[in-house]
Amino acid sequence: MHPFRFGVQYGKPESPQALRETARKVEDLGYSSLFCHDHFWDSWSAIVHPAIAAENTTTLRVGTLVYAADYRHPAVLAKDFATLDLIAEGRTEFGIGAGWLTEDYQQAGIPLDRPGVRIDRMIEALEVIQGLWSGEPFQYHGEHYRIAGMVGRPLPCRPGGPPVIIGGGGRRVLTEAARRADIISLNPNLRSGTVGADAARSSVAAEFALRRQWIADAAGDRLADIEIQLNTFMALVTEDPDSVFAQFAPGFGLTVEEAREVPLVLAGTVEGICEQLHHHRETYGASYIVIHDPEVEAMAPVVSRLAGT
16 A cells, blocks of 8 residues: 555635745645646646746645646647646656546537547547657657657656656546556546536445456556545545535435545544545555645644655
8 A cells, every 4th residue: 555645736826925825835734745727717827836836845746637638739738747847846746637527618619529539639648748758759640649750848857757647537547547647536427527416426435446446457567556546525624524424415416324435525533534544545545635725724634644654
């Protein structure tokens, strides 16, 4: 099992100074990473945001959960992220996904292809990006992208580039992640293009156990080297977790017992959440836990107890 580490998702700072202060606070409290998300509707630039965070910290890892492959040509993203990696002096994690949020596609006028096509395009994009990070003239002739002897510049700090994160909730994307990623973010199935009842039903414990098995089946000998990440919906330190689950369950069509076992919802005392996370690591292999910026201070005692263990 990998030791626990913790990240923070922080997409929409109130001001540049708030981003700087939050990055320093997250680092001081023992979190491993600070991420931006990649949506058009409310997040800051998924390159500028982590660059500012990196410039104001010394050990914090930065990146995005996750870049939507459809929003940028991979040659552009390869250059932008390599530049970010240089600014951060290697303290980055590169997350890439197939894109899922219908609203993004509709508002930006980007064609929303079926999931299989988007996954194919994401795989090609990752192959192009990593090829451009090789430092050698790169040729690529895929269905979606063509590269004609391009040499990627600048190159990332480490040979071959930073650790790759791929997230997903379906069998195809998790199979590809198991073969290609250093970190896999276990998600609900977001095929519907929104976070609603379908996503909630796919968040129950049995569905996450199945996803873990898909990864194990596809990873083979790589499994021991892969970090499993949970990007939580909620992390609430409370003396009354039962009321939290009772309020949360009906809105998503779950029983209270099902809601209590959803891996992406953490609720309870500090000790209770620590017990939940030990269970999640034993059951799903999940050791890399991502919360959201309003929860940073309340979850700090959990981070203090578990990080690195």
